[in-house]
Amino acid sequence: MRLLVLGGTEFVGRAVVEAALGRGWEVTVLHRGRHPAPPGARPLRGDRTGPDGLAALADGGGWDAVVDTWAGAPRAVRDAARLLRGRAGRYVYVSSRSVYAWAPPAGHTEDAPLVEGASADAERLDYARDKRGGELAAVDAFGADRSVLVRAGLILGPYENVGRLPWWLGRMARGGPVLAPGPRDLPLQYVDVRDLADWVLGAVTRGLSGPYTLVSPRGHATTGTLLDACARVTGGAAELRWTAPEVITGAGIEPWTGLPVWVPPGGEMHDALHGADVSRALAAGLVCRPVADTVADTWDWLLSLDGVTPLRPDRPAVGLDPETEARVLGIAGAPEV
Missing domain, CATH: 3.40.50.720 (NAD(P)-binding Rossmann-like Domain)
Structure with missing residues (x-):
């Protein structure tokens, strides 16, 4: 071809x-x-x-x-x-x-x-x-x-130049208490960039046409499986502090950007970003690798860069500053989930 x-x-x-x-x-x-x-x-x-x-x-x-x-x-x-x-x-x-x-x-x-x-x-x-x-x-x-x-939809994996998964991996690598947005069983939808690429080439060879929503099936991963994999692959020095969504949003932290990938459950934002029906793409050959593989391979790629992560200049910065994280983790009586 x-x-x-x-x-x-x-x-x-x-x-x-x-x-x-x-x-x-x-x-x-x-x-x-x-x-x-x-x-x-x-x-x-x-x-x-x-x-x-x-x-x-x-x-x-x-x-x-x-x-x-x-x-x-x-x-x-x-x-x-x-x-x-x-x-x-x-x-x-x-x-x-x-x-x-x-x-x-x-x-x-x-x-x-x-x-x-x-x-x-x-x-x-x-x-x-x-x-x-x-x-x-x-x-x-x-x-x-x-x-x-x-x-x-959300694309993760090696070469990511938006910074979402790289931010989480970098944060876990620093260790210590980490603000983990609950609930941990909240379903996520994303696609590994290599699975996207494989599907695209399959679409060419099979002569497909028309629109396809391309993300993993709902629940292929959860906030918990994603962040657990990040903590594990970076050495296990991070302590995930699972915190209720209302505490996080009440502290003024923006979903999706402040804590990348995450949006609180039960609202239109989560339905829109993590609730699509992808049966058409699955029927057309989409195969999604385990989240642990996506995380591990992205971490290996980051380690090969000598600390310089490429970021697109036309996209806003993502991630939480340490001062805000420490403040939220220190809120007395913050419920864990």
Whole structure:
């Protein structure tokens, strides 16, 4: 198989490239040169945001599929998809669950209402409408039968450049009492980036099309299994102090960002972020590895970086400062769960 990856040097794109190379595919990567392309891929240089940013593709031949992870102005997806529609068999756009109108209820499927106001021709608007605009651009150029819309949720694993799982691992490595947001049996939904990559390549070989919500089944992991794995793999020096959700939110700690991944149970935010019906993706071949493997492999990757964790500059910082954590842990009578 011949694969073109637009990007391909960081997180999701890199995982797709490495998975394809592992299958013996011929992989071309168009990137800006900020990071080296994975060994074995054919590198092409180009900045999609600048004039003639796709010029390197002019003589690039043809491909069985294109994988695009773009998260900026939809016009970049539009331009690439239009250029490639006669030279590639399928266009896989890695989108986001953010394209569902807020807040999708627990059990929502790919048929849930979508955000309004998106356009394939738009300049940058906001994350949700940018991703939906990218979807529209892919479908407009390749048609519904040759485009795959991968509506990924929370993505974890090696190469993560948002900082969620790396923050938890770094915090556990420091040891001592750790503010652990309860309840520990709260179900989570996420996808290991390598499982996402494997599914994408399977979608190409099987000729799939249409939208797929891509996260693990509800309850594949819980807050407890995730944080226990983090504590264990970093050496066991951390002492998890399970604390009731109302204590955490009452202290002004923001769910999802202050304590990454976690949102309190029983509300629309948890239903939206950790309550999707993923039966369509499972039927189409999604296989999710154990959370312990995701955590251990991410920790091994972090150890290889000599303390310098790559973070995207266009994403907000995540994690809790030590002073706030100590203050909440010191609240007299804080109930444990």
